[in-house]
Amino acid sequence: MNVLTGHTCHGATGWPKLNFTTLPCHQHQPSPRQYRRRSLSTMASLSPPIMVNSCTGKMGHATAEAVVRAGLQLVPISFTGASEAVAVGNVGVSGIPVELVHPGERQSAMESVKAQYPGLVLIDFTLPSVVNDNVAFYARNKIPFVVGTTGGDREKLMQDARASNCYAVIAPQMGKQVVAFQATLELMAKEFPGAFSGYKLEVTESHQRQKADTSGTAKAVVASIAKLGAPITEDEIVKVRDASTQMESIGVPEEHLSGHAFHTYRLTSADGNVEFVFQHNVCGRSIYAEGTVDAALFLANKVQEKSEQRIFDMIDVLKAGAMR
Ligand SMILES: NC(=O)C1=CN([C@@H]2O[C@H](COP(=O)(O)OP(=O)(O)OC[C@H]3O[C@@H](n4cnc5c(N)ncnc54)[C@H](OP(=O)(O)O)[C@@H]3O)[C@@H](O)[C@H]2O)C=CC1
Numbered sequence: 001m002n003v004l005t006g007h008t009c010h011g012a013t014g015w016p017k018l019n020f021t022t023l024p025c026h027q028h029q030p031s032p033r034q035y036r037r038r039s040l041s042t043m044a045s046l047s048p049p050i051m052v053n054s055c056t057g058k059m060g061h062a063t064a065e066a067v068v069r070a071g072l073q074l075v076p077i078s079f080t081g082a083s084e085a086v087a088v089g090n091v092g093v094s095g096i097p098v099e100l101v102h103p104g105e106r107q108s109a110m111e112s113v114k115a116q117y118p119g120l121v122l123i124d125f126t127l128p129s130v131v132n133d134n135v136a137f138y139a140r141n142k143i144p145f146v147v148g149t150t151g152g153d154r155e156k157l158m159q160d161a162r163a164s165n166c167y168a169v170i171a172p173q174m175g176k177q178v179v180a181f182q183a184t185l186e187l188m189a190k191e192f193p194g195a196f197s198g199y200k201l202e203v204t205e206s207h208q209r210q211k212a213d214t215s216g217t218a219k220a221v222v223a224s225i226a227k228l229g230a231p232i233t234e235d236e237i238v239k240v241r242d243a244s245t246q247m248e249s250i251g252v253p254e255e256h257l258s259g260h261a262f263h264t265y266r267l268t269s270a271d272g273n274v275e276f277v278f279q280h281n282v283c284g285r286s287i288y289a290e291g292t293v294d295a296a297l298f299l300a301n302k303v304q305e306k307s308e309q310r311i312f313d314m315i316d317v318l319k320a321g322a323m324r
């Protein structure tokens with residue numbers, strides 16, 4: 001049996017250590033101090049203004065805070081839904097009042113934001129029910145965007161993003177270590193397709209009660225495991241949303257019922273003699289918020305270097321060495 005477990009209740013903080021340059025050959029590896037100096041100068045030359053939709057939501061707010069923590073300019077305007085928050089007019093992010101804009105007013109707001117914040121990068125953490133419309137809107141407005149929102153019609157979303165010719169990072173998972181796990185599974189599937197043929201896959205994902213859709217991360221991991229020979233359908237992913245099961249069976253700490261993502265992927269051989277369990281348990285949201293800032297900086301860099309490739313996922317960001 002092989003158990004791979006990751007558990008984090010604390011996010012990374014501190015000054016970003018970004019490196020967008022090509023890694024040097026082994027003999028010329030720079031010292032950590034050189035890396036840091038180089039990273040800081042890269043940061044200084046690349047500080048795109050960042051707009052986060054929606055700062056009223058849990059992930060949007062956490063990401064906007066991470067933008068401020070990274071010393072980047074947060075655009076003090078955020079699109080939101082039609083809830084009562086709009087009537088309040090603004091939401092505070094690390095002491096910055098961010099003006100809320102109703103969907104009906106977003107085009108005129110977008111035009112003034114574009115004029116006022118050249119080099120702008122948009123981040124979307126909204127809802128599965130609106131993500132397609134938002135992506136079509138960003139595409140029409142020709143703005144580079146990072147989409148962390150899951151669900152919606154993913155095929156259409158990717159088609160719209162590609163057709164727009166915009167630069168974009170689109171991924172259901174922004175947490176560095178989870179992205180590394182996803183990348184490892186993809187590599188395993190590429191090198192050893194069918195290695196788990198005949199195995200039975202069981203997947204459980206537990207999230208806060210309000211999460212409407214099935215975890216986008218779980219769906220992506222299931223797609224990789226299918227290439228390894230153990231396919232299941234999306235309906236077979238077990239969604240856990242009730243607090244008592246979460247605390248008693250899954251081990252979610254009570255204080256994280258309102259923000260957690262516990263995923264377990266169990267592969268069992270046909271005769272039941274061999275079992276593999278992959279698990280990643282995340283409490284809170286800072287791991288995703290920090291990764292999203294990395295994605296926005298990566299994207300600004302891609303725009304600046306006029307990269308031919310325009311649509312990326314978080315594995316691309318990780319591979320570029322652009323995650324702190
Ligand atoms: N990629 C990743 O690593 C992660 C992805 N996620 C994903 O992010 C998404 C958001 O999650 P979470 O923050 O928990 O959800 P929340 O429900 O807390 O936030 C969603 C926000 O979207 C706003 N909204 C609704 N309609 C619109 C619209 N038309 N334009 C702009 N904003 C709108 C809502 O505002 P209102 O209340 O006014 O309707 C609300 O503030 C989910 O899809 C989730 O799966 C979450 C964590 C990590």
Ligand SMILES: O=C(O)C1=N[C@H](C(=O)O)C[C@H](O)C1
Binds near residue numbers: 208218260
């Ligand atoms: O809604 C969340 O919270 C999360 N959503 C993403 C997903 O659907 O996979 C990532 C993480 O699980 C948290």
